[in-house]
Amino acid sequence: MDDIAEFALRMGDNALVLGHRVSEWCGHAPALEEDIALANTALDLIGQARMWLELAGEHLGRTADQLAFTRDAWDFRNLLLVEQPNRDFGVTMTRQFLFDAFHLPLLTALSGSSSPRVAEIALKSAKEATYHLDRSRATVVALGDGTPESHARMRDALDILWPYSGEAFLADDLDTRLVEAGIAPDPSSLRAEWERTVTSALAEATLDAPGSGFFHQGGRDGSRHTEHLGHILTEMQFLQRAYPGAAW
Amino acid sequence: MVTAAQVREWLSEIPDPEIPAVSVTDLGIVREVEARDGSVTVVVTPTYSGCPATAAISLQIDAALRDRGISRVEVQQRLSPPWTTDWISEEGRAKLESHGIAPPNPAGGPRRCPLCRSTSVERVSQFGSTPCKAQWRCRDCLEPFDYFKCL
Ligand SMILES: [Zn+2]
Numbered sequence: 001m002d003d004i005a006e007f008a009l010r011m012g013d014n015a016l017v018l019g020h021r022v023s024e025w026c027g028h029a030p031a032l033e034e035d036i037a038l039a040n041t042a043l044d045l046i047g048q049a050r051m052w053l054e055l056a057g058e059h060l061g062r063t064a065d066q067l068a069f070t071r072d073a074w075d076f077r078n079l080l081l082v083e084q085p086n087r088d089f090g091v092t093m094t095r096q097f098l099f100d101a102f103h104l105p106l107l108t109a110l111s112g113s114s115s116p117r118v119a120e121i122a123l124k125s126a127k128e129a130t131y132h133l134d135r136s137r138a139t140v141v142a143l144g145d146g147t148p149e150s151h152a153r154m155r156d157a158l159d160i161l162w163p164y165s166g167e168a169f170l171a172d173d174l175d176t177r178l179v180e181a182g183i184a185p186d187p188s189s190l191r192a193e194w195e196r197t198v199t200s201a202l203a204e205a206t207l208d209a210p211g212s213g214f215f216h217q218g219g220r221d222g223s224r225h226t227e228h229l230g231h232i233l234t235e236m237q238f239l240q241r242a243y244p245g246a247a248w
Numbered sequence: 249m250v251t252a253a254q255v256r257e258w259l260s261e262i263p264d265p266e267i268p269a270v271s272v273t274d275l276g277i278v279r280e281v282e283a284r285d286g287s288v289t290v291v292v293t294p295t296y297s298g299c300p301a302t303a304a305i306s307l308q309i310d311a312a313l314r315d316r317g318i319s320r321v322e323v324q325q326r327l328s329p330p331w332t333t334d335w336i337s338e339e340g341r342a343k344l345e346s347h348g349i350a351p352p353n354p355a356g357g358p359r360r361c362p363l364c365r366s367t368s369v370e371r372v373s374q375f376g377s378t379p380c381k382a383q384w385r386c387r388d389c390l391e392p393f394d395y396f397k398c399l
């Protein structure tokens with residue numbers, strides 16, 4: 001597989017899997033406004049996923065739908081963070097915030113990519129990631145600095161998700177080649193900005209970042225996804241698996 | 249032979265599928281029109297990347313031009329430069345407001361209530377009935393209203 005295709009899968013699978021996770025809230029959110037906000041966020045992410053998977057598909061001779069609905073778990077290149085289950089609203093919004101705080105600086109850097117296709121998708125997506133981050137940050141602050149119950153749940157959410165928050169910044173051989181070609185930034189170069197964003201929000205939220213420096217990995221290279229990804233795919237891919245090629 | 253100006257005029261009659269008060273040209277999503285030897289190419293740009301209206305708009309443009317007897321129609325999608333609410337025309341802004349949707353405002357919130365014109369307004373939610381709108385409320389007439397967000 002060529003490097004741009006592999007990279008586009010990493011970007012597209014993050015957006016697709018998180019978009020699907022967030023869409024699971026549709027009709028279940030704690031308030032009508034939150035339900036609408038989550039559905040719209042999911043819609044943005046799935047739209048972004050389509051653009052990235054179309055780019056990957058141009059290199060692989062497959063359509064975005066084929067890539068989304070007929071690959072197996074080990075072919076997915078998303079971060080472990082985005083496949084983690086929703087659990088409660090606090091976990092959902094903490095996951096969103098930890099991801100958005102990484103996603104926006106990544107997309108901003110990609111807007112200057114040497115690949116015009118990568119740059120135009122990133123520029124479009126960055127506009128949406130900007131207000132995703134505004135909202136997830138504000139929600140983390142409101143819930144962390146909220147009631148004793150919401151504070152305790154946000155603390156639990158951080159404990160659950162923190163070990164999945166470091167994978168995004170671990171560079172591998174593909175990253176080295178992408179940096180050399182001017183296609184994408186070194187993910188480790190995004191870490192400082194992510195830490196600034198997260199530290200300032202957690203301080204406002206009266207929450208402490210867990211001290212552990214241990215981070216799970218294996219999502220962005222597909223070598224070791226958590227068991228949760230397979231469960232997402234059984235639901236997301238059911239129709240195309242049961243009725244291959246079915247169309248509206 | 250059809251001209252680009254004629255095609256633009258036809259496109260200005262196609263309503264946005266989700267906000268029918270404005271046309272696809274009012275929204276600034278038609279980026280280019282080329283008419284040559286009877287064939288027409290229209291370049292459109294999506295508003296939001298997940299907006300379900302994007303595919304519907306392309307279909308409507310295709311159908312509208314075929315109805316006018318243009319048999320060779322191509323509707324192309326272009327991502328760059330990304331769509332911005334700055335491209336909504338003055339006429340489009342006025343139409344939005346007269347249909348109860350506050351037009352986008354660079355200050356980041358509606359300039360006034362589209363119903364009673366009061367400037368005392370507050371945000372209810374960052375998202376509304378479609379990806380491009382937020383929910384606001386007027387503190388004077390107490391009515392909720394949609395605000396077309398800046399992008
Ligand atoms: Zn009013």
